[in-house]
Amino acid sequence: MLHIINKATPDASLEQCLALIDPQQDAVLLVADGVLSALASYAYWPRGLAVFVLSRDIEARAINAYLAPHIQIIDDAGFVALTEQHTQSISW
């Protein structure tokens, strides 16, 4: 399952998403204001969970240098690739 989050914390969507997530199988993609949760100062990601951010959206917010180390940066083609790998997605 691919979880797509487009809202900045504090917003209930990320909390609800993390309550349901399976870190072994699921992935999180942060887009739009959701990318703010990729900042190193946000430390609540479950261990082992794959977290991706859309490069265009971090560049637009000038936060490239401040991301947590385990966050993976992808472009639109990478976004499409994630939807190829995950049969289902939820946009929170």
Place this chain on the structure above:
Amino acid sequence: MKYALLVNGAPLDSQAARSALYFSQALLAREHQLLRVFFYGAGVQLGNGLQISAQDENSLLGEWQALALAGNTELVLCIAAAQRRGILSATEAQRHGKPPVEMLATGFTLAGLGTLVDAALDVDRLITFQG
């Protein structure tokens, strides 16, 4: 793979329509099929053909129309959401006793939620872009 998209966010007030456009362009570049994009809620404002973009700005509407041509993609506005926002085809306007102005942008159609359900059953992936 066959894809359909659901776009819920208003084009000028959220990133939804622009993010969905970039995703769609990447889909076509990876040789996927994009059968239908269903605009729902405030997302229907993209299909207002009377909108005018500043000359020195990109036209989001124009880019979607170009994408639909390139991908042979159906652009569908939820008819109920469109009516509530006054986005009517000339025939719909006349049917409701309004001046018969064609507000629907070229390349867009009005249809019910059933077309979203049809698309969901027909495609391999349905991706939602929230506002």
